[in-house]
Amino acid sequence: MVKSNYIIELTNVSKSFGDKVVLDDVSLSVKQGEFLTILGPSGCGKTTLLRLLAGFNTASEGEIRIGGEVVTDTPPHKRPVNTVFQRYALFPNYNVFDNIAFGLKLKGVERKQIETRVKRALKMVGMTDYEHRDVDSLSGGQQQRVAIARAIVNRPQVLLLDEPLAALDLKMRKDMQMELKEMHRSLGITFVYVTHDQEEALTLSDTIVVMSEGRIQQIGTPMDIYNEPCNSFVADFIGESNILNAVMVRDRLVRFMGKEFECVDTGFGEDVPVDVVIRPEDVYIIAQRSSAMFTGTVRSCTFKGVHYEMFVDTPDGYEIMIQDYNRFEVGTEVGMIVKPSDIHVMRKERVCNTLEGVMKDATHVEMLGGVFECTPAEGVEAGEKVRVEVDFGDVELTDDSSDGTVGGTIRFILYKGDRFHLTVRTEEGINIYADTHDVWEDLDEVGIKIRPQSLRISRMQ
Amino acid sequence: MGRLFRLFGRRSNWALPYAVFLVIFVVLPLLLIVLYAFQDAEGNFTLENFVHFFNQPEVIRTFVYSVGIAFVTTAICLLLGYPAAYIMSRMRSNSAVIVVMLFILPMWINMLIRTMATVTLFDFLKMPLGQGALVFGMVYNYLPFMIYPIYNVLQKMDHNLIEAAEDLGAKPRQVFARVVLPLSMPGVMSGVMMVFLPTISTFALAEMLTLNKIRLFGTVIQENINNTMWNYGAALSFIMLIIIGITSIFTYRSKDGNLNDTGLI
The missing domain is CATH 2.40.50.140 (Nucleic acid-binding proteins)
Structure with missing residues (x-):
């Protein structure tokens, strides 16, 4: 067997909680020693992806390999990875030394060696002489340093970091970014870093994975992503x-x-x-x-x-x-x-809305969880499945969701210089796109109306 | 009217009615116990009551026995209660609420009525009343007081801590021993106090569940007071208060005063 030079390989990984699909067919390969950042707005599935790597959740579908071995269903304590949590998750019942020594003690490492390794880890995060402090007595930044030391002291193949700097103030965040980059260089292990902060991603990463709505939008170097965005x-x-x-x-x-x-x-x-x-x-x-x-x-x-x-x-x-x-x-x-x-x-990902519907009668079509009036369509009969096309500009949004034929929530707003291009998620979970000059806000509840003559209905091929 | 309004306009003054209650029904009786314990029937200062206690091996035996029964009850409550609380804290929130309700439900019924029902149940099953019935009845009555504080602590525990332990290589058993159990100790301490303290002084349960065959320390105090031996009864109560006080300080000290995390104390 040829050993691949990818330390992490995800193949067609999906994850859903109940009906909610959080990750949708994600494939990703991470090179040995890379600093990879998963970037996206909240709710895009980036943290779930990290949790699948750590083993806190198991993938609904697909395969995950770490270091060439399939770990899709391996419990977290058997994986060669360690995690730095956003809220530190230090054990309040142990002091700094015992927190960092936690993993080493479990592995049965010799006492003497534990001591040297903990000291070295503390030195690495700039916290020498803090061994005997209570973790509760440390500031947020210090706690995060201890959390990082606790992870790297185990010499994992991959270090997973879940928005580790999100809770710190700006100045501290900038300092820690530099230190993390330096740490990555000297440790030589793979970092997988999750953040919603695009500047942080551009500063730190070798590779950025941009995610949205559970899918990977683009993978590339910071330069590629900035200069040649794919959508x-x-x-x-x-x-x-x-x-x-x-x-x-x-x-x-x-x-x-x-x-x-x-x-x-x-x-x-x-x-x-x-x-x-x-x-x-x-x-x-x-x-x-x-x-x-x-x-x-x-x-x-x-x-x-x-x-x-x-x-x-x-x-x-x-x-x-x-x-x-x-x-x-x-x-x-x-x-x-x-x-x-x-x-x-x-x-362009799309030039108009393409929806699926069912003809109720000659002038009504059921789609998006509601019944829309349409002009009489030729050659289609009641009960038949049809394809419906609607131009972005023809989707009307109303303030009150009950005024529309169906209700929806604004999920994404893109300003196009002279108009807004909105992504509206209907109650059924289907996206419809609308162009408008009106100003809406993210997560506004709206009603969706479409004039009968704006619906272009054709037979399903 | 205006003065009354001013009096209750300040929020700190709302505590006044309770403060009055506290003084009359808690502080004063406690002072009276101490006062009576160091007096003879004529009201002269004396240590005679305590000397009397230490000269009565039977009463000392009852005292030791009571502490023993309280200890056994607490231990059984802990053994039954911890796993129950642990399982409940791992449940999805709406089903956990139902189970918590099921545990709390018996507390809606008066303790004496519940105990009378226990007596009837033992009769029906042709099981003898006595020490076994007493321990059963006490566990039955005080189990919710053990479960609830432990459940409260476990339920509030940051799940990230458990994940962090797993992530660092801890097997489920080690996660429990090194993280969950130590962090739930404030709840355990709280539960122990909630069970141990009242069981030391109980007498009604002993009377009903052992047909007065077994006397607990509470029974002895009650008998003395009923027989107008006020001073000796007060001295016995004082001794018990000291023991309870020492236990409380001991359990409180053992965890840096984290008891208020449990939502009970």
């Missing part, structure tokens, strides 16, 4: 960005905001709808409007320390975020330039 979710989640609807006219030419721009992307085809991402620091803002690619009026300007953050309204109703070292007064007419290489083109 609008990743672009929006990592750093600040302007995300706009666009059409790929042909290779190296893309049209958005009513203008054509040169770009460097190829292979999308001709006249294909796409998303473009332009980072705010990649937009050059100039006073001279004649030589600009497009123009606009500065609507707001905020000092951010290193740079100014400005929002510029274009004549055709788009809002562009710009970061620049120069300050432009609110109300100034300005010109803007974007280099072709700074326009990142991404394939």
Whole structure:
């Protein structure tokens, strides 16, 4: 058997709690010695993924290998991994020394050796001479250091860290980030780090795994993820960005905001709808409007320390975020330039809603857990399964969820420069996407209405 | 009216009615016990009552026996109660509530009625009343007081601690011995006090469940007081209070005063 050089291999792993699917067909390989970060908003399944690796939960489907061995159903105490918990989870009945020695004592390591190893671990986390302190008497940062020492003293093949710095204040967090990176270098073991903080992920990682809704969105180096996000979710989640609807006219030419721009992307085809991402620091803002690619009026300007953050309204109703070292007064007419290489083109995941439904009668279709009126559809009979297409702009949202044909919750909001692209989860758990100019908030309860003539019904193939 | 309003307007003053109650029915009687214990029938200071106690081997034997019975009862309650509390704390919350209710339910019925029912049950089963029945009755009556504080501590325990122990290589048995058990000690101590202290001084249960064949220390005190031997009764009560006090301090000290974690004390 050839020993693979991946320390962790997940193959088609899924996990559900009851009906709720938390991880959906996740496959992932982690190289020996890598610092891998799993990044995503809360509820994306990142902590569950870590718990599957630690063995606190077992996968509903799929296979997990650590160090080449299948550990899918192995209990936590037999796995070659150790975990650093978000809330430290130090044993309050033991002092610092006994907490760190806990794992070594269980393994039956010799007393003398335990002492040297605990001392070395304490030194590594900068807590020398704290052996006999009560854990309750330590500050949050110190407790987290002890928790890290308690894990690394066992020399695990993989160190799992579950948002270890989330409970610390900003300054302490920054210091600890550097120390963790240094620790990773000197220990040479694999770190799997879970966080919702994109800056932390970019700073620490060799590889970032971006997750959303139980699925992996993108795997790559911090540079890849930042510069070449693969979809609008990743672009929006990592750093600040302007995300706009666009059409790929042909290779190296893309049209958005009513203008054509040169770009460097190829292979999308001709006249294909796409998303473009332009980072705010990649937009050059100039006073001279004649030589600009497009123009606009500065609507707001905020000092951010290193740079100014400005929002510029274009004549055709788009809002562009710009970061620049120069300050432009609110109300100034300005010109803007974007280099072709700074326009990142991404394939759209979908261009309209495609839903499944059942015809109730000639003018009613049942879908999303409700019955919608539709224009008489040709060639489909009552009781037949149909495919229903609805454009994003045709999905109407109402304040009161009982005003809609069905109710839903806003799960994700993406600003597209001139409109919001919302992901609405219906009570049935199906996502429907809506474009709107109205301002909604995450987790707002809404009603969903669709005009009969906006439903395009066709037979299921 | 205005003055009354001002009096009860301050929240700290709401404790006044209870403070009055406390003084009349708790502090004063305790002082009277101490006072009576050191007096003879004429009201002169004396240590005679205590000398009398130490000269009565039978009463000392009863005292030792009572402590022994209380000890056995507490031990049985602990052996039965800890596993029950542990299992309950591992249950899903809504089923745990039902089981906790089932354990608390007998406490809705008056202790004497319950004990009378126990006597009838023993008669019905043709089982003799006596020491066995006494221990059974005490365990039956005091078991909830053991289960509840232990359950409370176990249930509040951070589940991450158990996972951390597993993660560091502890087998389920080791997780229990090194993490769960030590951390549940405040609950155990609380439960021990809740069972041990009242069982030392009980007399009604002994009377009913042994047909007055077995006398406990509580019985002796009650007999003396009933026979107007106020001073000697008070001295015996005083001795018992000292023992209870020592036990409490001992159990309290053993865990840095963490007893308030249990939700009972």
